[in-house]
Amino acid sequence: MAYSKKVVDKFEDTLNNPQAFKVGRFDPAELNVGTGMVGAPACGDVMKLQIKCEPKGNSHIIKDVKFKTYGCGSAIASSSELVEMLIGKTLEEAKAIKNIEIVEALELPPIKIHCSVLAEDSIRQAIEDYESKQ
Amino acid sequence: MKEKNNTIYLDYASTTPVDPRVAKRMMEFLTPDGEFGNPASRSHRFGWKADEAVEEARSHVANLVNCDPREIVWTSGATEADNLAVKGIAKFYKTKGNHIITSKIEHKAVLDPCRQLERDGFEVTYLEPNEGGIITPEAVSNAIKDSTILVSIMHINNELGTLNNIEGIGRVTREKGIFFHVDAAQSTGKVDIDLKELPVDLMSFSAHKTYGPKGVGALFVRRKPRVRIEAQIHGGGHERGMRSGTLPTHQLVGMGEAFRIAKEDMQNDIDKIKKFHDMFLDEVNNIEHVYLNGDVENKVPNILNVSFNFVEGESLIMGLKDIAVSSGSACTSASLEPSYVLRALGRKDELAHSSIRFSFGRFTNEDEVLETLSILKNVVERLRELSPLWEMHLDGIDLDTVEWKTH
Numbered sequence: 065m066a067y068s069k070k071v072v073d074k075f076e077d078t079l080n081n082p083q084a085f086k087v088g089r090f091d092p093a094e095l096n097v098g099t100g101m102v103g104a105p106a107c108g109d110v111m112k113l114q115i116k117c118e119p120k121g122n123s124h125i126i127k128d129v130k131f132k133t134y135g136c137g138s139a140i141a142s143s144s145e146l147v148e149m150l151i152g153k154t155l156e157e158a159k160a161i162k163n164i165e166i167v168e169a170l171e172l173p174p175i176k177i178h179c180s181v182l183a184e185d186s187i188r189q190a191i192e193d194y195e196s197k198q
Numbered sequence: 199m200k201e202k203n204n205t206i207y208l209d210y211a212s213t214t215p216v217d218p219r220v221a222k223r224m225m226e227f228l229t230p231d232g233e234f235g236n237p238a239s240r241s242h243r244f245g246w247k248a249d250e251a252v253e254e255a256r257s258h259v260a261n262l263v264n265c266d267p268r269e270i271v272w273t274s275g276a277t278e279a280d281n282l283a284v285k286g287i288a289k290f291y292k293t294k295g296n297h298i299i300t301s302k303i304e305h306k307a308v309l310d311p312c313r314q315l316e317r318d319g320f321e322v323t324y325l326e327p328n329e330g331g332i333i334t335p336e337a338v339s340n341a342i343k344d345s346t347i348l349v350s351i352m353h354i355n356n357e358l359g360t361l362n363n364i365e366g367i368g369r370v371t372r373e374k375g376i377f378f379h380v381d382a383a384q385s386t387g388k389v390d391i392d393l394k395e396l397p398v399d400l401m402s403f404s405a406h407k408t409y410g411p412k413g414v415g416a417l418f419v420r421r422k423p424r425v426r427i428e429a430q431i432h433g434g435g436h437e438r439g440m441r442s443g444t445l446p447t448h449q450l451v452g453m454g455e456a457f458r459i460a461k462e463d464m465q466n467d468i469d470k471i472k473k474f475h476d477m478f479l480d481e482v483n484n485i486e487h488v489y490l491n492g493d494v495e496n497k498v499p500n501i502l503n504v505s506f507n508f509v510e511g512e513s514l515i516m517g518l519k520d521i522a523v524s525s526g527s528a529c530t531s532a533s534l535e536p537s538y539v540l541r542a543l544g545r546k547d548e549l550a551h552s553s554i555r556f557s558f559g560r561f562t563n564e565d566e567v568l569e570t571l572s573i574l575k576n577v578v579e580r581l582r583e584l585s586p587l588w589e590m591h592l593d594g595i596d597l598d599t600v601e602w603k604t605h
Contacts, residue, residue: 067516075516079580087584104602105548105587108510108536112586132586136512140584189603 067137068171074141086147088130090114098194100186109135109179111143113186115150115158117194123154124194131186138176142166146183155191206566209522210407210559211356211384211501216452217409217560223455224411227251227448237445238436248447255454259403259416262386262457265393271417271437272450276383277307278430279402279417280350282441283379284311286427287348287400288320291377295345301325301333301352302542307402308350308381321345330493331358331543335366342370348377353391353401354384357539357555358492359501361389368397377425383407383415387460387467388498393418399425405449409560410456414449417441463560468499471558474567475499478556481571485578487591491540491553505545505553508588509581514554517577521570524555548587548597 078085089112092099096117103110116128129150133143145166150158163180166172172180207215216224226232227248237252239245253267260267273279288298300312302324312322323341327333333351342349349371354361364380371378379400385391386408393401401418405411419425419440433442460467479502482488487507506514511525536550545553556570582588587597 072516072519075513076519079517079577079584082580082583089589101586102603105551105597106546106602108512108547108551110586110602112589132584132589134508134585134587135510137516139510140513185603 067173070170071138071141071172071176074144074170075137078140078144085144086129086131089132090116090128090130095197096194098190098192098197100189100191100193102185102189103135103139103182105134109133109139109182111135111139111182111186113143113147113183113190115187115190115194117155120154123156124198126150126153126155126158135179135182136176138170138172139179139182141170142172142176142179142183143186145169146187150187155195158187159191161187204520206521206570208556208558208562208566208570209524210562211359211555211557212524213406213412214409214559215561216406216411217456217459219459220410220452220455224448224452227451233447235447237447238434248445251447252445252450255450258454258458258461262461263382263391263393263401263403263418264395265418266421268438269393269418269421271419271440272445273402273415273417273441274413275406275415276305276381276402276404277415278441279404279415280305280307280379280381281311282417282427282430283400283402283419284308284348284350285315285430286440287377287379287425288315289428290426291347292320295347296320297343297345298322298348298350299325299338299341299346300350301327303327303331303333303355303357303539304350304352305356305381305383308352312350325351327360327542328493329543330496331355331360331491331539332493332496333362333367335363335370338367339370342374342376346374346376348379350379350381352381352384354382354388354498354501355492355539356384356501357537358503358543359384359497359499359557360492361496361498364398365396371399372397384498384501386457387464388500390464393420399423400427405453405456408456408460411449411452414446414453416453467560471562472499474558474562474564475502477564478502478567478571482574485575489545489549491543491545500558502556502558503540503553504556505540505549506578507549507552508585508591509552509578511552511554513581514552514577517581518554518570518573521573524557525553 101112117124163184166180235244235248237249383404489505491503540550
């Protein structure tokens with residue numbers, strides 16, 4: 065398995081210290097929470113991402129994030145990496161995040177690029193869900 | 199068996215270390231002060247000595263499976279033996295018929311030659327195993343046609359450890375006059391094989407699954423009733439024309455010694471491993487939503503294939519970084535398909551993705567088994583904490599009713 069040290073470290077840190085790495089859940093019914101879930105168990109990965117936002121000026125800002133991921137080590141590392149990128153960003157900034165940023169940050173091998181795509185999809189869905197509630 | 203880096207090796211079904219007694223013997227057939235001669239050299243003592251060693255090794259192999267040494271053909275491994283058996287029979291008897299029966303859970307060393315034969319105009323039936331991973335004699339019997347010339351079914355499945363009734367299948371093929379090949383790469387030293395009694399025509403063996411070196415194996419080709427095969431490698435007519443190429447004396451001596459030791463140590467190995475198997479299964483069954491893959495009543499104790507629901511196999515393997523095991527999830531390989539063997543059992547894809555194969559061996563000790571169990575329980579718990587599927591399950595959601603947004 066051609067895993068970079070970065071993937072391995074991220075995976076292990078997340079596994080060993082879930083609270084610090086934002087593993088968990090918000091109540092999806094709350095109005096200031098947006099939930100995105102992508103993937104399927106049969107495909108081997110499911111990511112669930114939740115953002116907690118508040119209005120700021122003309123936009124909304126991501127105050128906190130929680131996630132849970134079922135999937136290979138790269139999928140878990142990718143979600144964890146994404147979560148770190150999100151806090152403090154406006155929704156516009158978060159929407160602009162591209163999967164390639166995760167690929168580069170974690171040095172994902174080509175066969176694992178779909179993990180980063182999944183992460184990108186999960187943030188889009190979470191934002192959509194949040195915006196639909198406003 | 200621990201390595202310097204403290205990794206516990208529980209992947210014996212993949213390969214075994216060479217037994218130090220075997221390595222010591224092999225070393226005597228390489229260097230100028232050893233018996234390095236070419237066994238095919240008839241004109242001097244270097245050749246005669248090497249030939250003697252090769253024939254002694256052949257007897258050890260024959261002795262473990264109770265056949266005539268003249269029925270053993272050396273190959274480069276079980277893959278070559280499988281190729282030689284399947285293609286060798288098909289090509290030799292192609293005027294008799296063009297239909298071959300095998301199963302969906304065979305090793306690729308049988309499946310890929312069958313695919314090749316299909317391209318060459320043969321017809322192949324791939325039998326489905328039952329839920330427990332077993333190919334029954336009835337299933338074979340039902341698939342036989344007038345044009346069937348060969349049945350190739352494995353003895354012990356490498357992913358599940360399940361054991362097929364080769365005696366029963368052999369009775370069916372004998373009655374119909376069809377050749378029966380058995381891939382027994384996982385069998386030697388694990389179960390008794392008596393080829394004087396078993397109605398099997400060809401059987402493949404591997405050295406490196408039984409504490410011998412990699413790169414060597416053998417094919418049993420029955421003499422009575424006579425089985426003929428078309429050679430796949432030509433160049434000198436070694437091995438009675440069935441497999442040419444200079445015999446690698448040290449490799450063959452290694453396989454012979456490994457099989458000699460296997461016969462001696464088999465009961466000890468089995469007793470010890472059975473104890474670990476039962477201990478492991480008892481503890482693993484205490485974890486919720488764990489499934490043993492393969493019929494527990496019909497399997498060898500050295501292989502345990504377990505699915506941990508709501509946890510993905512590759513992440514589990516990464517979590518178990520101090521333990522060397524295999525995953526049924528093909529995330530580890532180039533394709534994204536889960537194990538074809540587990541899928542053939544009718545396991546849901548997610549359970550196939552969640553499976554891990556633990557395999558014990560001669561050098562496994564109790565401390566390693568206990569440590570593995572403790573790490574395993576911890577990692578499964580942590581990964582479930584991370585798993586949205588586990589969360590949904592705890593919330594009482596039936597995952598089968600969820601509409602997944604696939605990507």
